[in-house]
Amino acid sequence: xxxxxxxxxxxxxxxFVCCKQLLAxxxxxxxxxxxxxxxxxxxxxxxxxxxxxxxxxxxxxxxxIGSAIKDIDFGEHVHxxxxxxxxxxxxxxxxxxxxx
Amino acid sequence: xxxxxxxxxxxxxxxxxxxTYLVECAHHVARAIVNDSNSGDVQLxxxxxxxxxxxxxxxxEGLCTHPNVAGVLIVSLGCEGFNREQLSxxxxxxxxxxxxxxxxxxxxxKKTIAVGxxxxxxxxxxxxxxxxxxxxxxxxxxxxxxxxxxGTSGIGANPAVGHCFDRLIKxxxxxxxxxxxxxxxCEQIMAERAITPExxxxxxxxxxxxxxxxxxxxxxxxxxxNAEGGLSTQEEKSMGxxxxxxxxxxxxxxxxxxxxxxxxxxxxxxxPDGDPLFGFPNIVDSAEIIxxxxxxxxxxxFTTGRGSVVGSAISPVIKVCANxxxxxxxxxxxxxxxxxxxxxxxxxxxxxxxxxxLVCRVSAGEQTKSEELGHQEFVITYKKFEGIGPSCMPTIR
Numbered sequence: 001x002x003x004x005x006x007x008x009x010x011x012x013x014x015x016f017v018c019c020k021q022l023l024a025x026x027x028x029x030x031x032x033x034x035x036x037x038x039x040x041x042x043x044x045x046x047x048x049x050x051x052x053x054x055x056x057x058x059x060x061x062x063x064x065i066g067s068a069i070k071d072i073d074f075g076e077h078v079h080x081x082x083x084x085x086x087x088x089x090x091x092x093x094x095x096x097x098x099x100x
Numbered sequence: 101x102x103x104x105x106x107x108x109x110x111x112x113x114x115x116x117x118x119x120t121y122l123v124e125c126a127h128h129v130a131r132a133i134v135n136d137s138n139s140g141d142v143q144l145x146x147x148x149x150x151x152x153x154x155x156x157x158x159x160x161e162g163l164c165t166h167p168n169v170a171g172v173l174i175v176s177l178g179c180e181g182f183n184r185e186q187l188s189x190x191x192x193x194x195x196x197x198x199x200x201x202x203x204x205x206x207x208x209x210k211k212t213i214a215v216g217x218x219x220x221x222x223x224x225x226x227x228x229x230x231x232x233x234x235x236x237x238x239x240x241x242x243x244x245x246x247x248x249x250x251g252t253s254g255i256g257a258n259p260a261v262g263h264c265f266d267r268l269i270k271x272x273x274x275x276x277x278x279x280x281x282x283x284x285x286c287e288q289i290m291a292e293r294a295i296t297p298e299x300x301x302x303x304x305x306x307x308x309x310x311x312x313x314x315x316x317x318x319x320x321x322x323x324x325x326n327a328e329g330g331l332s333t334q335e336e337k338s339m340g341x342x343x344x345x346x347x348x349x350x351x352x353x354x355x356x357x358x359x360x361x362x363x364x365x366x367x368x369x370x371x372p373d374g375d376p377l378f379g380f381p382n383i384v385d386s387a388e389i390i391x392x393x394x395x396x397x398x399x400x401x402f403t404t405g406r407g408s409v410v411g412s413a414i415s416p417v418i419k420v421c422a423n424x425x426x427x428x429x430x431x432x433x434x435x436x437x438x439x440x441x442x443x444x445x446x447x448x449x450x451x452x453x454x455x456x457x458l459v460c461r462v463s464a465g466e467q468t469k470s471e472e473l474g475h476q477e478f479v480i481t482y483k484k485f486e487g488i489g490p491s492c493m494p495t496i497r
Contacts, residue, residue, distance in 0.1 A: 044251020044330030
């Protein structure tokens with residue numbers, strides 16, 4: 001755990017995982033750098049450990065869990081809006097068959 | 101630990117009588133018999149479809165001859181496609197008591213319920229005479245599945261189950277993990293854990309099959325709740341799910357209803373063979389639990405982040421909650437709070453030891469939360485499988 005709110009699962013990861021919710025506007029110290037949350041970050045969600053470029057792999061548990069589909073800032077929420085699977089599309093309650 | 105000794109030599113940790121209907125048309129009569137029996141030891145299972153299917157017959161045979169089962173009452177309408185003769189013969193051959201009632205030959209609803217109740221009461225009397233004998237950890241079969249996963253599942257609950265599995269395998273128990281579709285992205289590292297290179301190839305092939313199957317279906321094994329809980333991609337969910345398997349070598353690759361005979365870790369390939377035929381591989385978590393039980397699992401470790409409340413017919417389900425907020429909200433349904441790992445209150449190892457201790461207590465008769473609450477969820481669907489290849493069950497240790 002790097003602070004009360006985030007955990008680094010593997011030293012090669014480029015994301016942190018939230019273990020205690022942090023609301024939009026609240027700041028946290030990530031490896032000696034302060035950063036404010038732009039959106040609410042709830043338990044289980046990810047934020048960027050560093051700036052990630054479009055096309056770069058997202059590393060969690062030390063392995064790739066997908067690719068960035070746009071540039072991601074340090075501290076930004078990392079989720080379905082800015083990363084995608086390299087295998088099979090994810091879906092939400094609003095999705096239609098075969099669409100992400 | 102003590103077990104109920106069956107005529108086929110297998111030992112159960114529960115002692116139940118099953119009433120099973122073989123088509124939806126017989127469901128009401130079967131349910132009425134179970135309700136009228138007024139006994140917690142009588143449980144209802146069944147299959148809804150009228151068309152015959154090799155897979156559902158195999159699963160039903162596995163369930164009706166499960167070590168937790170003392171006897172079975174089969175309730176058939178009469179004209180459905182389910183092979184009731186083969187089911188009955190398989191149960192008989194296992195030394196268990198079995199009775200078949202055919203509604204069309206028994207005078208309809210009222211009369212079949214009345215006769216069924218008599219039969220169930222007789223089956224209960226025989227069940228109560230089952231010999232109780234010492235049972236070792238090495239005789240235990242334990243499965244694991246995850247449901248309602250979120251971003252916490254792969255951090256606390258799943259690796260804790262993995263640690264528990266490592267301990268059980270040290271005891272020479274049989275442990276089974278599954279859902280090749282939820283292991284997409286893990287195939288390479290998983291194949292490297294196979295005890296033979298040939299088994300590694302079979303594992304790679306099973307995950308490729310899953311990817312193809314789910315791609316054709318148009319959805320991965322990924323529910324909206326997974327995304328709300330912070331999981332973004334199939335392979336992220338997979339890596340979390342994979343942690344349930346612990347760190348032991350993988351001894352075999354089985355299909356639903358196959359029963360391993362040697363202690364060790366097994367992967368269950370739940371994705372049907374051939375082109376997609378009957379729809380999604382497993383429509384819901386309970387279908388996976390039932391497949392685990394059909395492969396002999398005495399109990400199932402179910403990890404959940406969003407908060408599933410299900411249990412199962414036949415075998416107890418231990419629910420391990422990954423998310424501390426979910427645990428607070430649903431503590432009446434959860435057996436283990438692995439959310440303490442997320443809060444930093446406990447280690448993965450301590451949480452895994454807690455699960456191991458509970459496995460021992462539940463095997464010795466302690467009721468799980470879902471058992472106390474009366475959960476007996478049950479689903480079998482249509483599927484199609486070919487048999488496993490010779491490399492899937494290596495005999496070398």
